[in-house]
Amino acid sequence: MSTSPEGLLGLVKAGQLTIPPLLPLLRLAIITLIFGYLARIIYNIFLHPLRVVPGPWWHAATGLARYRMYMSGDAHKILRDMHIKYGDIVRVGPNEVSFSAAHGWSDVFGQKRIPAAESQGGHAYIENPKEHLFYSTITRRDSLIAMPQADHIIARKTINSAFSNKAVAEQEPLVQRHVDKLIRLLHDAAKSKDAEIKDSNIVDMVQYTNWVFFDITGDLGFGEPFGSLVDGAEHAWVAVIPKAVKSAVTVVNLQRLLGSTLAHFAIWLKMTQEARNRLTWHRAMSDEKVNRRRALGPGRPDFMTPMLENDGFWNTQRLHGSLTTFITAGSETSATTTSAAMLYLTTTPATVVGGQSPLEKLTAEVRSAFKSDAEINFAGVKSLPYLGAVLDEALRMHPPAVWGFGREAKAGGSVVANGKFFLPEATILTICHWAMFRNPRNFALPDTFAPERWLTGADADPRFRNDKHDAFQPFSYGPRNCIGRYLALAEMRTILARIVFNFDLAIQPGNERWAADQKAYAFWEKPPLMMAVTERAEKA
């Protein structure tokens, strides 16, 4: 029998071959699809290995509820409520489990010892790998934060020296130069009020903190600040970042819902040419900045020096891939925390914590510890217990890495919650920092800003005696925790201390719910935070 098109046409014409009508075929396809989808739902709810993990059935059934939750901007609140209702481990998607008890940190981010691998010369420890889709979308493949375990071990070994306490002390003069500029800008704003320019001392603290942290981290990474503190304006490179993160989060969630092909089509329809051009420009500019810093060679007390000294590992791709991560991870986070600290300080009345308000207590501590601005240094601020407690509490109330940053259960699966659950390989494991830190099972009065909960010894507050401090890991946990935490703490303490030393702060009406109403797409979508800055009347 002929199978050529002409031959088949001949058979049709001769009435020996009939073509089934299209409509019934389409109907059949649709019915098959619906049945396939229903079968999947039934499998997900009743037969899937994760069926034993508690959670709402509609989150287990399909990826739709999960998608809507993450794209609502309120996932942190929804997750907290789910953990209160269903417990410490909740199934939030067909293939995703969220943790909200202290053991979750080691279950998700810890590493397990594998003796067999050790004897064969492989890794002695195995970790749950990073959630591939999330990390490959929010950053470049060769970035430190996305590297496979074997590369990551070498990477951390070669650059740890730039992030130790000793290195941070060497970076202090560079950091303080930028903080000086910030304080000068704030004095300018405060003084302009004396010149009777109405409301000129009202500043957006989100902008000011972004400027100072991006200038510092730009200088430590690219070898050049962004110049925001000089220009009094955000640099275009920095302005792209929040939009890029939100787009990346949308892409990840769409792909998880629709699969790669459909999602790419949807994204292609949605993304404008202008947005595409912006991302290409951003990447080119980052690479140009890295190349300029690279040309200077090692020697500067910054992030790049150990990388340039280990150029066998830190090749062009890894340098280009990692530097944007360093700058974003090191600026956006610290700026958010410092803004949040100022918000809570200016909105928490004395009645909540007893006696003086947190702002009064902090002001008294800082102004009595230092006689002049020049005295406020990294070593000095480290010894102020209330200042440390204020920042810890700001990190608890408004953690900068809200959600995301998940892992996939390792090859062979993961046993979690002290043996209670077995999660099969590739199950997505997540911890929403906000949901963990605002869970009443972990912290008393979880929605109250109370730095007192972190005080120890004679200053310890009995109301917070049962707080679970090991649930609080704002810098994450395990081999992939935050490499920049010492720097972050030194910078944030110094900047907050210098602001409180120099100025009286007052929140502007309408800004009180700055944190409460914020949406989050992995990081926060921060609106302006307007505050009046007034030069302190007298130096105590």
Ligand code: HEM
């Ligand atoms: C309040 C400030 C900060 C917070 C809350 C914070 C939080 C975090 C968290 C939660 C992670 C883990 C992400 C993951 O699991 O993939 C992380 C990683 C990281 N952070 Fe920070 N961070 C802060 C400041 C900084 C600073 C100042 C730097 C300096 C450059 C920095 C650089 C990094 C880098 C490079 C990583 C990736 C580490 C790796 O994968 O080995 N962070 N940070």
